[in-house]
Amino acid sequence: VLFRSITADQYASRYSILSSVVVAWSPALKFSATGVNNSCDFYALLAVGAKSGDISIWRIHRPPYYSIEHHGDPTTMILVGVLKAHNAWVTALSWGLLASDPCPQVLLASGCSDGSVKIWIARGNDLEQSSEATQIPFSLFNEIAAGGNVLVSALSLLVPVQSPHKVLLAVGRGSGTLEVWTCNARSKSSKKVGSYDAHVQVVTGLAWAFDGRCLYSCS
Incomplete structure (x- = not known):
């Protein structure tokens, strides 16, 4: 059996993501270099949050079909890189798309067991070509x-x-409280627009609906 050699830094980054806590799929993204609209021209990003505070980002090509009979067909899956996001457990993740010309940008919100919340951004073009060997975009x-x-x-x-x-970003906490934040994509400024005692136990799920007019929460 042949094993591909990796550097010490690559080994350390992969070891740090072994204890995964939370995962989140991005919306489907289209490769910019392709002109034909078929399923093979699309990919999705998988974010995996770990106890180390790191988030590993994977790029998965969308398969041409979904079938139990073809479940053994190989899937193209590439490790884009590892994001040093927090100093404690990554406990929540959520994706979003920011429309911009000529290429859309991808947003990733991450929450931590220490209470911190961050939003990360990357250009779609950079995500298409990046891999573990390059700097995470x-x-x-x-x-x-x-x-x-x-x-x-x-x-x-x-x-x-x-x-x-x-x-728009909704943040649920272990105390049952719910926060709503707004961010300006141009100035990158943020503002808390509300904080609510939504539940008596931990908030376990949040979902926006009707283009941000409604927010659903569960506990």
Whole structure:
């Protein structure tokens, strides 16, 4: 059996993501270099949050079909890189798309057991070509909340269609409280627009609906 040699840094980064806590799929993204609209021209990103505070980003090509009979067919899966996101457990993740010309940008919100919340951003073109051997294309877009607060148990990020430069972020915490934040995509400024005692136990799920007009929560 042949094993591909890896560097010490690669070994350390892969070891750090063995203890996974939370995962989240991005919306389907289209390869910019392809002109034919078929399923093979699309890919999705999988974010995996770990106890180390790292987030590993994987790029998965969308299969041409979904079938139990073809479940053994290989799937193209590439490790884009490992994002050093937090100093404690990553406990919540949520994706969003920010429309921009000529290429859309991808947003990833991450929450931590220390109470911190961050939003990361990357250009779609950079994600198509990046791999573990290159520098991960994500950079910090905004730090919504610093550490020292109650554990972040759920996140829901949305860029409304009618307000493409406005980012909505709902943050659920272990105390049952719910926060709503808005971010300006141009200035990258953030503002807390509300904090609510939504539940008496931990918030386990959040979902925006009707282009940001409704927010559903569960506990």
